[in-house]
Amino acid sequence: MWWSLSVQAIRSQYRRTYLGPWWITVQQVIFVVGLSLLFGTLLNQDKQTFIPYVTIGFIAFSWMTSMMTGGANSIISSGPTIKTSPGPLSLPALRNFAMATIQFLHSAVVIVVVMIIFQVPVGWPIVLAPLGLLVITVNGIALGLWLGPLAARYRDVGPIVVSLSSVLFFFTPIFWTTDDLSRQQIAWLAGWNPFAYLLEFFRSPLLDQWPTVAVCLGTAGITVANVLGGVLHFSRTRERLAYWL
Amino acid sequence: MSDENPFADATLPSPIAIHLDHVWVQYRLRHAHHYNLKRTLTNFVTRKREEPEIITALNDVSMAIPAGARVGVSGPNGAGKSTLLSVMAGLLTPTKGTSKVQGRVLALLGGPNEGLDPEQTGRENALSLGVKLGDSLSDMQERMDDIREFSGLGARFDHPVYTYSSGMQVRLRFTTITSVRADILVVDEGIGAADADFNSRAEERLNVFYGHSGTLVLASHSDDVLATHCDEAMHLERGVVSKDGFAPWLD
Numbered sequence: 001m002w003w004s005l006s007v008q009a010i011r012s013q014y015r016r017t018y019l020g021p022w023w024i025t026v027q028q029v030i031f032v033v034g035l036s037l038l039f040g041t042l043l044n045q046d047k048q049t050f051i052p053y054v055t056i057g058f059i060a061f062s063w064m065t066s067m068m069t070g071g072a073n074s075i076i077s078s079g080p081t082i083k084t085s086p087g088p089l090s091l092p093a094l095r096n097f098a099m100a101t102i103q104f105l106h107s108a109v110v111i112v113v114v115m116i117i118f119q120v121p122v123g124w125p126i127v128l129a130p131l132g133l134l135v136i137t138v139n140g141i142a143l144g145l146w147l148g149p150l151a152a153r154y155r156d157v158g159p160i161v162v163s164l165s166s167v168l169f170f171f172t173p174i175f176w177t178t179d180d181l182s183r184q185q186i187a188w189l190a191g192w193n194p195f196a197y198l199l200e201f202f203r204s205p206l207l208d209q210w211p212t213v214a215v216c217l218g219t220a221g222i223t224v225a226n227v228l229g230g231v232l233h234f235s236r237t238r239e240r241l242a243y244w245l
Numbered sequence: 246m247s248d249e250n251p252f253a254d255a256t257l258p259s260p261i262a263i264h265l266d267h268v269w270v271q272y273r274l275r276h277a278h279h280y281n282l283k284r285t286l287t288n289f290v291t292r293k294r295e296e297p298e299i300i301t302a303l304n305d306v307s308m309a310i311p312a313g314a315r316v317g318v319s320g321p322n323g324a325g326k327s328t329l330l331s332v333m334a335g336l337l338t339p340t341k342g343t344s345k346v347q348g349r350v351l352a353l354l355g356g357p358n359e360g361l362d363p364e365q366t367g368r369e370n371a372l373s374l375g376v377k378l379g380d381s382l383s384d385m386q387e388r389m390d391d392i393r394e395f396s397g398l399g400a401r402f403d404h405p406v407y408t409y410s411s412g413m414q415v416r417l418r419f420t421t422i423t424s425v426r427a428d429i430l431v432v433d434e435g436i437g438a439a440d441a442d443f444n445s446r447a448e449e450r451l452n453v454f455y456g457h458s459g460t461l462v463l464a465s466h467s468d469d470v471l472a473t474h475c476d477e478a479m480h481l482e483r484g485v486v487s488k489d490g491f492a493p494w495l496d
Contacts, residue, residue: 001376015365086335239338
């Protein structure tokens, strides 16, 4: 039910447009093209591998940050509903995940097209791709579960998350690689960033590479911590939610 | 049926629909100065604590409303009527005490146009409003013809709601809400129905709607409204139920 409600919400959001949710996809394509041309040239990268790298990275990163900023806003924006009609309080988190994911599925078409155009080899690592999707899915839902109530209680959290997500864009390996960092001896810059691990775990298999052990361990640790935190925080705060709205 | 009811009591004529046991609801109000960063930091350094102001909306309220009762709640603004109804509908967990409800609750606590999406058609809005209020999708689909008919929207039923006049929006909302059925109906300030021509038919439909619910709790400022739809009433003031109502089941 929450999925179809979200589909309906997106439909009504774009009802009087021709392109609908594809507008975001168009915007992302323009962004990726610009980024690839600029940094591909500046950093002297091979276009054949750099463009797929940037495309997958940027689209997956957008999916994650939209779940993060949306998650922080999910409880506050569902305030009127929570106060007037019954229903599971986990609905806002699920709905936030669904809205971001529907958008991502539109943009995912671009990933496939780019992989075909640039003839990215597909080998055994691709079997990890569904797991990569699942990991981001689980983390996205969990993020909504703990960020939503936290941002409803402490109204500074929303703005913090928004500014954090724009800063994260530069500190996540999207238009540079972790190898670039190692060469400059600044690998720690990505080491603390949870998004970097999740992104690598999702992207590597699509580029015919196995994720490194560090990335796998990091991803597992982040996911466990995020899910535990989400479930615990949500169950501890659910009875107070209506008081904070 | 009543054998399974944990609240069934031989001394009472019917099973209990709503049971509130020493319910307190307290809101913690943080004023603007609680969010003053300078003051917060100074307080942190000087180890001074500033407690939020506490507003007691329900002050040790207990009651057992039998199934089938038609109860009115009166009282001035800020007496705690809406809070009481929110607790009964399970939307607000009491700060202290417990609230137990037997049966499916339909809570109508929102404002007049809350819940309508202007981009969607009347039909789509009616469907999702009904589902949001707790009815199943298939039940709502069966009622679409009735809603289209009674609201008098005709072909406009399949037009987007942003093209509706405010009267049409009220009619759509009213008709949809009154099509839903529940065991317990909790209503804040009645259900508005504008449009003079519509009014008399609406009155009739409202009576049927209230009549269909097993138990009714209706909060209103108007004694006339309470007298029309309720058999008994309680009076709420400053979060306390006073005995000058005429509800025999209050302790």
